[in-house]
Amino acid sequence: MTETIDAQVLPTPIAPLSLLTHGGVLVAAGFTGDPGEMFARLPAKLRALPLNPVDDLGKPARAVRDYLDGDLFALDSVEVDQPGTPTRQRLLAALRAVPPGTTVSYARLAEHAGLPKTAARAAGGACAQNLIAPFVPCHRVLPSVGGFGGYYYGAHVKEWLLGHEKAL
Incomplete structure (x- = not known):
């Protein structure tokens, strides 16, 4: 099975929100309707993987919907990973x-x-x-x-x- 960066765009009241995961871990999220914009900001090793649009990322997407519905702590339950010193x-x-x-x-x-x-x-x-x-x-x-x-x-x-x- 080929590794991918899975992407979903969710509507929000302020702007579309693109979510990108790798192996079920959120590696990028941002207020853009183009997941490619977020993909371009990923580290090179992740950009080497194919970007795969999906209908439902599961937990990260549910967390966004719950956050928007008023559960302001819902985003805290999602595992994230990003580069840095x-x-x-x-x-x-x-x-x-x-x-x-x-x-x-x-x-x-x-x-x-x-x-x-x-x-x-x-x-x-x-x-x-x-x-x-x-x-x-x-x-x-x-x-x-x-x-x-x-x-x-x-x-x-x-x-x-x-x-x-x-x-x-």
């Missing part, structure tokens, strides 16, 4: 620990990851390179100076997600 992995783990309905600053995220306050820039980089939104909830990180800050899929998507979670 040990520092980046600590930041991504800290991101997953930020509860729905709350926000943190980049500096606070770095602190939660056990990194010095000077690592706020690294926290911003981890958010910018996050391949698995909203499962790794970088939308819950706001600049300490106010506003929404950047978001790969647009500030309007970040604002919608925070509103859905009632974190505004």
Whole structure:
């Protein structure tokens, strides 16, 4: 049996959400109707596999539907895997620990990851390179100076997600 990257696009109230799995583990998710956009951001070893559209990815798709229906912790149950240095992995783990309905600053995220306050820039980089939104909830990180800050899929998507979670 050939290994593949399985992909499904789900409708959401704000934008289509593409989900990509490898061996049942979520390796990419993003607010785009074109899974190829997410596929292009994967590490080379995964891009070497064929992209396989499927009708139902199972648990990740159910988690999205449950999240949209109000179970704000549903995304936490999905296994994810993305590349990164040990520092980046600590930041991504800290991101997953930020509860729905709350926000943190980049500096606070770095602190939660056990990194010095000077690592706020690294926290911003981890958010910018996050391949698995909203499962790794970088939308819950706001600049300490106010506003929404950047978001790969647009500030309007970040604002919608925070509103859905009632974190505004």
